[in-house]
Amino acid sequence: MVNRPLEGSYLTGDEAPEALLEAWRPMVLAAALRLLPRSGPVEPEDVASQVIIDLLRVLRSEKTISHPSSYIQKMVMHRVLAETRRVRRQQGGGLSIDSQRNVLFEELPDPRAPVPGTGMERRELALKVYETVERLADNRRQVVKLHLRGLSREEIEPLLGFSEAKVRNLLYRGLEDLRELLVKEGIGDATLG
């Protein structure tokens, strides 16, 4: 038997979905690793394989793809979410406190540790900050929340459909409101933030 590579049938120029999608595997796998419990029965690598398989099916059914980069990325994002959610459901629900705590090797502070100057444990303070943020007015609240989650103003603008000036203004006003509300709760002082 002659061992002859079958690239002619597997990899046919621009229509080689396997080759195209394999470039996505590391990203898909990284996302699966972030989204699945560490010790579940389904391996993140299996999830990554499944995402690739699904995408292969879709790509083969498409005659033309006008913007392959954008199109495939959206498909990858969608399938990663759908598959990891499906696996989590099969494994019995959402993230455990433990898996949240261990996410990305980030060590969270001890929730029971007293916070100097507040008379509160850290978890109480955290909950108070969370609840206070949620009381902010519409628009200011969403901008402040995305900011506190680590998004830059440049990222927030398109997500909320606001101009740069509007985001800047809402953020400034929102943080000011937050500061005042927290002070009323006995947290921080006029220099907060």
Next chain:
Amino acid sequence: MRLSDEELGRLYGEGAGGAAAPAGDCPDPEAMVRWMEAEAGEAEQLRIADHVSSCPQCWREVEALRALRTATGRGRVVRPSWWRSGAGRTVAAAAAVVLLAAGGVGLWLELRPPRFPTGSDALRSSARPLRPLAPPREVNEAPASFRWEPVEGAAAYRFTLRASDLFEVLHREETATPEVRLPDAVAARLQSGATYFWEVRALRKEGEAVRSEVLSFRIR
């Protein structure tokens, strides 16, 4: 007491983890992707922003998708000025560690799309795809064996044959040689007109994957 934006952000995240579930349903995957791409209407963008930033599970997904977009060069993550150390760097470093651990330096180099390779490009690249030798993509009957070209650095191969239905694994085995003979009982389950997917994971001695490919064939 003085709380920086960074500390407020950390407290907010921790508070969200300990609070009751936020109002509203978690967006389904379609809605989440539309939101990430800023393609929903203004009211919907605001509503989803409100929910996902309060919901630990949704936010974890947002972070995973942001990392995915960044890795492909399409997303642009510009951290705010206060995001200088601690969480920001931990996340970035951890993402890099995860990606490197997932695939090694060769695959890391692949993280520089989005330039989608043509077939011939892929074969020329240093991290070339695994070359299947058999079966071809279209076969007349269930294939008796699966063969592929040896992969440099591989001590063993993990072969998996799947039905087109998600996680149904029809056959899985590890082999030291680049060939697997399909057991008769498994071959008998394969049906005409169906497409099946096979995957070969090339493993180093330590069990770490050096290459992993999904291929398919259809029985006429």
